[in-house]
Amino acid sequence: MSSRIAPLPSPIMKGQRKRPRKCNKDNLVAIRELPCILTGVWPVEAAHLRSGCLGLGKRDTGMQEKPDDAYVVPLSPAKHREQHSMNEIEFWKAHGFEWRDIVAIAQALYQHRNDLEARHVIIQEARRWQSD
Incomplete structure (x- = not known):
């Protein structure tokens, strides 16, 4: 007799809407009033953080979502494009930030x-952490 364990349901199953x-x-608007967290320059764009961090209550964001x-930081347009061009967690690590910190x-x-x-x-302190 063989038993089979049923797969866990996906958080977004076929036919269901995304949260x-x-x-x-x-x-x-408030984010756009700040300097870039990496370079200290203006203007900036509100860069959304996509990856999850369950320890801080941030869920992973799915494809096309x-x-x-609430999960945005100020980035210069060039850094914002760079963030989207690679693995997000690796992007922040390359710029001196652990994912949980950002x-x-x-x-x-x-x-x-x-x-x-x-x-x-907050931005000044973050930039100081980055340079340490």
């Missing part, structure tokens, strides 16, 4: 989206 993303246009607007930075920026001074301090 609606949480939009926050105010956060995107944009992450929630997700935590995005969460802190979102938490302080109404406090420009606090967001500038």
